[in-house]
Amino acid sequence: MKHLMSIALVALSASAWAQSVEIKDPWVRATVAQQKATGAFMQLTAKADSKLVEAKSPVAGVVEIHEMAMDNNVMKMRQIPGLALPAGKTVDLKPGGYHVMLLDLKGQVKEGDVVPVTLVFEGKDGKRENVEIKAPAKPLANMPAMPAQGEHKHQ
Numbered sequence: 202m203k204h205l206m207s208i209a210l211v212a213l214s215a216s217a218w219a220q221s222v223e224i225k226d227p228w229v230r231a232t233v234a235q236q237k238a239t240g241a242f243m244q245l246t247a248k249a250d251s252k253l254v255e256a257k258s259p260v261a262g263v264v265e266i267h268e269m270a271m272d273n274n275v276m277k278m279r280q281i282p283g284l285a286l287p288a289g290k291t292v293d294l295k296p297g298g299y300h301v302m303l304l305d306l307k308g309q310v311k312e313g314d315v316v317p318v319t320l321v322f323e324g325k326d327g328k329r330e331n332v333e334i335k336a337p338a339k340p341l342a343n344m345p346a347m348p349a350q351g352e353h354k355h356q
């Protein structure tokens with residue numbers, strides 16, 4: 202009974218936060234066999250200023266928040282401590298830009314798999330809330346354009 206109660210509470214707080222930070226079109230890039238890392242992408246729109254500070258997933262041993270940035274004319278990705286989500290502004294996590302990096306994968310992420318990812322948001326008051334999303338796995342080839350390629354060429 203106690204267990205059931207806590208599940209109900211978690212579900213409640215998750216849905217409350219799903220209203221505070223809108224999460225649209227989450228997806229994970231499908232991997233090939235033996236590939237140890239991939240990215241999760243989505244659009245985040247916060248109602249009040251907040252930050253994405255952490256992410257977790259049962260399919261990955263380590264999950265980090267990454268950005269892509271130019272370093273000596275080479276596009277590199279690096280870990281960032283948090284991704285600012287200004288109120289009302291849609292922040293795009295996409296290939297070639299910000300992404301949730303899934304490292305140390307426990308197995309292949311196949312097209313059509315549904316990958317659970319827990320996002321941890323921190324509000325201005327420092328309060329953290331978890332939201333679990335289910336991101337379908339898709340191959341990158343299905344994307345209409347590959348933004349990373351364009352960014353490489355412009356620089």
Ligand SMILES: [Cu+2]
Pocket residue numbers: 240267268278279300301302
């Ligand atoms: Cu990365």
